[in-house]
Amino acid sequence: MSDKEIVGKAFLDLAKYEEDVAKVEDDIEHYRLKMMQPMVERRDNIIKNIPEFWKIVLSQHTSFADFIRASDFKYIDLIDKVKVDWLIIEDPKQYSVGDFRITLHFNSIDDDFNEQTVSKVFKLIKGDINEGDTDDETEEERLVSEPVDIQWPKSYDSINPSLIEDKHSKEGKKSYRQGMKSFFGWFKWTGKKPGKEFPHGDSLATLFSEDIYPYCVKYYTEAQRDLEDEEEDDSEDNSSEEPLDLEVESESEESDKKRRKI
Amino acid sequence: MSDKEIVGKAFLDLAKYEEDVAKVEDDIEHYRLKMMQPMVERRDNIIKNIPEFWKIVLSQHTSFADFIRASDFKYIDLIDKVKVDWLIIEDPKQYSVGDFRITLHFNSIDDDFNEQTVSKVFKLIKGDINEGDTDDETEEERLVSEPVDIQWPKSYDSINPSLIEDKHSKEGKKSYRQGMKSFFGWFKWTGKKPGKEFPHGDSLATLFSEDIYPYCVKYYTEAQRDLEDEEEDDSEDNSSEEPLDLEVESESEESDKKRRKI
Numbered sequence: 001m002s003d004k005e006i007v008g009k010a011f012l013d014l015a016k017y018e019e020d021v022a023k024v025e026d027d028i029e030h031y032r033l034k035m036m037q038p039m040v041e042r043r044d045n046i047i048k049n050i051p052e053f054w055k056i057v058l059s060q061h062t063s064f065a066d067f068i069r070a071s072d073f074k075y076i077d078l079i080d081k082v083k084v085d086w087l088i089i090e091d092p093k094q095y096s097v098g099d100f101r102i103t104l105h106f107n108s109i110d111d112d113f114n115e116q117t118v119s120k121v122f123k124l125i126k127g128d129i130n131e132g133d134t135d136d137e138t139e140e141e142r143l144v145s146e147p148v149d150i151q152w153p154k155s156y157d158s159i160n161p162s163l164i165e166d167k168h169s170k171e172g173k174k175s176y177r178q179g180m181k182s183f184f185g186w187f188k189w190t191g192k193k194p195g196k197e198f199p200h201g202d203s204l205a206t207l208f209s210e211d212i213y214p215y216c217v218k219y220y221t222e223a224q225r226d227l228e229d230e231e232e233d234d235s236e237d238n239s240s241e242e243p244l245d246l247e248v249e250s251e252s253e254e255s256d257k258k259r260r261k262i
Numbered sequence: 263m264s265d266k267e268i269v270g271k272a273f274l275d276l277a278k279y280e281e282d283v284a285k286v287e288d289d290i291e292h293y294r295l296k297m298m299q300p301m302v303e304r305r306d307n308i309i310k311n312i313p314e315f316w317k318i319v320l321s322q323h324t325s326f327a328d329f330i331r332a333s334d335f336k337y338i339d340l341i342d343k344v345k346v347d348w349l350i351i352e353d354p355k356q357y358s359v360g361d362f363r364i365t366l367h368f369n370s371i372d373d374d375f376n377e378q379t380v381s382k383v384f385k386l387i388k389g390d391i392n393e394g395d396t397d398d399e400t401e402e403e404r405l406v407s408e409p410v411d412i413q414w415p416k417s418y419d420s421i422n423p424s425l426i427e428d429k430h431s432k433e434g435k436k437s438y439r440q441g442m443k444s445f446f447g448w449f450k451w452t453g454k455k456p457g458k459e460f461p462h463g464d465s466l467a468t469l470f471s472e473d474i475y476p477y478c479v480k481y482y483t484e485a486q487r488d489l490e491d492e493e494e495d496d497s498e499d500n501s502s503e504e505p506l507d508l509e510v511e512s513e514s515e516e517s518d519k520k521r522r523k524i
Contacts (some may be wrong), residue, residue, distance in 0.1 A: 043279055043283075046272050
């Protein structure tokens with residue numbers, strides 16, 4: 001082979017290599033998820049004994065607030081359980097490493113909102129929204145989902161999409177859009193109708209799966225510390241309040257450097 | 263147990279959990295290194311057929327340049343092989359997941375610099391520089407190393423620490439410091455004499471192990487593209503130059519999203 005042919009072959013070999021390495025990386029990720037699964041279960045069993053754990057995490061998480069309208073936090077505060085399950089652990093034949101299910105448990109508000117548990121599955125697929133496009137070169141991975149049922153609060157009746165009778169009137173359209181932008185609209189997100197759904201529904205899903213859920217202890221500890229600092233500022237003599245996060249605090253500093261992915 | 267006791271126990275359990283999860287994470291990292299090792303070997307066998315691969319990667323890498331004096335690049339350009347070996351793969355009993363060896367091969371410059379291969383081992387240890395301090399709470403992980411021999415270029419005789427006879431004169435001190443700050447001074451770095459060694463020698467090691475070496479194909483492709491853009495700008499009619507990175511380019515766009523860690 002000429003030098004030029006050798007170099008040309010090297011680039012072809014690299015392209016094939018990148019394909020193969022992607023498979024090995026998926027295998028490594030599968031192993032990671034499998035090993036972490038019992039650990040996460042153990043963690044979740046511990047944190048359920050900490051009062052208002054998820055309320056504190058969710059209400060103090062800066063990026064989460066970017067997705068949630070201020071008025072929705074009344075209902076976010078009702079969430080007392082968050083769980084992310086990686087579906088490849090349950091069924092490696094049907095699912096790949098990027099597929100997951102988010103489960104949230106909501107407490108109730110009398111005469112307004114029912115206690116309920118809602119699960120939503122997100123699948124990582126390749127290909128453009130336009131399914132006719134099968135050009136491998138442009139194939140990007142993206143999340144898709146199916147709408148799931150959730151009982152909306154009564155106070156949201158006017159923007160609840162399933163209660164809006166005339167979706168074509170100006171008023172109806174506006175209310176529909178408002179509803180779709182609320183946190184409850186997120187449960188209808190599919191990733192197939194851009195511009196007409198909950199905005200950046202995929203990013204909110206990823207925020208749960210890759211940030212909030214894996215690092216919830218870190219966020220809780222930080223939020224507790226911030227809240228205590230505020231309390232201290234408010235009333236210096238409030239010494240009856242015991243700081244509860246001493247044990248975790250020292251661990252958390254370490255996990256800032258080497259963030260625990262769970 | 264009272265509510266307060268339950269919560270107190272939860273925090274103790276979390277602290278223990280964090281310890282255990284660190285072990286699982288080390289196990290996962292060991293698995294990852296083991297699985298990637300043959301892949302990296304395959305990649306290195308491909309890229310050795312690409313002319314000036316490492317010269318292009320190292321000369322175009324922005325953060326790398328932060329560690330290297332401009333005048334040292336004459337010798338950086340002689341590097342035609344970079345390798346990072348994770349020592350736990352070779353000896354899991356003696357080493358932990360953070361320990362690695364960087365090996366560089368230099369070509370020669372007649373009458374100035376000898377061809378040579380130099381290896382330097384970095385170990386991740388816990389504990390402060392002050393070894394008397396055994397307070398677990400403040401234990402941070404940090405890299406340490408031992409000085410290794412490298413033959414300096416003749417042109418550096420005046421700043422070569424082993425050739426400076428009077429290290430206490432003003433001139434001697436200055437030359438010594440200059441030498442220690444050169445890329446060749448990095449091979450003497452230990453991490454035990456802060457302020458007196460190659461600056462941020464640990465960060466340069468980590469840059470090799472966590473960035474340059476794992477993502478070298480991505481950096482090469484980007485650098486090639488930049489160089490070609492520059493050439494195009496310089497002479498639009500230079501059509502005899504064939505772009506060599508077409509095969510890799512499409513892969514590289516994907517790996518921007520999901521960076522290949524090798």
